[in-house]
Amino acid sequence: MPSTPVTLARTHLPNAVRRARHAASGAENLLQRALVSAGARQSEARIAADAQDYWQRPADATWRGNSHWRDAPVFGDSDLWNRLGTEHLAMFDAGARMCGFDRPWQRVLEWGCGGGANAVHFAPRATEFVGVDISPETLVECEKQVGAVCDTPVRSIAIDVADPESAVPRIGGPCDVFLSFYVFELVPTPEYGERLLRIAHDVLAPGGLALIQVKYSDGRWRTRSRRRAYRRGLAEMTTYPIDEFWRIAQRCGFAPQAVQLVPRNELDERYAYFFLRREPVAG
Numbered sequence: 001m002p003s004t005p006v007t008l009a010r011t012h013l014p015n016a017v018r019r020a021r022h023a024a025s026g027a028e029n030l031l032q033r034a035l036v037s038a039g040a041r042q043s044e045a046r047i048a049a050d051a052q053d054y055w056q057r058p059a060d061a062t063w064r065g066n067s068h069w070r071d072a073p074v075f076g077d078s079d080l081w082n083r084l085g086t087e088h089l090a091m092f093d094a095g096a097r098m099c100g101f102d103r104p105w106q107r108v109l110e111w112g113c114g115g116g117a118n119a120v121h122f123a124p125r126a127t128e129f130v131g132v133d134i135s136p137e138t139l140v141e142c143e144k145q146v147g148a149v150c151d152t153p154v155r156s157i158a159i160d161v162a163d164p165e166s167a168v169p170r171i172g173g174p175c176d177v178f179l180s181f182y183v184f185e186l187v188p189t190p191e192y193g194e195r196l197l198r199i200a201h202d203v204l205a206p207g208g209l210a211l212i213q214v215k216y217s218d219g220r221w222r223t224r225s226r227r228r229a230y231r232r233g234l235a236e237m238t239t240y241p242i243d244e245f246w247r248i249a250q251r252c253g254f255a256p257q258a259v260q261l262v263p264r265n266e267l268d269e270r271y272a273y274f275f276l277r278r279e280p281v282a283g
């Protein structure tokens with residue numbers, strides 16, 4: 001996702017202001033990490049409550065940008081919104097070929113579907129599209145965008161941050177494809193991300209394929225999970241060393257197939273995309 005006001009600033013503000021904001025946000029990030037190192041970590045429940053408060057209340061243009069709504073100024077006069085989903089679909093197709101995943105998509109689920117940038121590309125290929133998100137307004141926006149491009153039925157599931165498992169019985173049946181883009185970096189903690197991976201494994205049909213994007217830590221202190229002050233560093237909250245996420249996925253029952261790295265893109269940096277297969281039933 002856009003690393004909050006910085007991306008908007010990129011579009012509208014003079015260079016000096018942009019640099020000053022960037023420096024201030026870097027300093028704030030270091031301060032928060034120093035506090036965590038000194039033992040001032042916030043509880044997962046506290047961070048989850050802050051996340052709920054942020055995402056559930058539609059606010060200004062920055063909120064719409066962070067939720068990837070098509071009309072947000074950050075996507076304004078470029079084709080970036082459209083390219084997000086186009087590129088993810090091409091990546092999924094390439095990974096699916098590599099994994100020998102060639103079944104029809106009865107049900108595709110996107111966790112944290114936002115304003116539908118991926119949904120408008122994946123839904124036309126599915127019999128049913130399931131969008132899960134915290135924000136009911138965002139789910140309505142996603143449905144609207146999908147409805148403008150295809151007739152695929154959309155099942156929208158609003159969850160509370162604290163209880164992602166509540167989505168499972170509402171999904172309607174096993175999924176062939178599980179997607180999540182620009183979301184795992186926003187979840188309260190790495191342990192919470194592991195809960196989402198368990199959900200992904202549980203809702204996928206045997207032989208189903210997940211494509212999950214995370215932000216990776218690269219060993220530098222400032223790239224670790226943030227563990228406090230959600231609103232001031234949404235897009236830095238949760239990171240994983242690449243090999244650790246691979247192992248967590250295995251612990252959750254997945255057979256990881258591949259990882260694709262994107263060290264930097266137009267929105268942010270340090271992205272890793274994991275192709276995770278739920279093992280087919282033997283025999």
Ligand SMILES: C[S@@+](CC[C@H](N)C(=O)[O-])C[C@H]1O[C@@H](n2cnc3c(N)ncnc32)[C@H](O)[C@@H]1O
Pocket residue numbers: 001002051055066067068084111112113114115116117118132133134135138161164180181182183186187
């Ligand atoms: C940056 S947007 C990404 C939207 C979409 N996936 C995309 O790639 O365009 C993040 C979305 O994740 C949602 N979100 C944040 N935390 C979440 C969580 N714990 N579970 C589900 N959705 C979450 C937000 O409400 C928002 O709509």
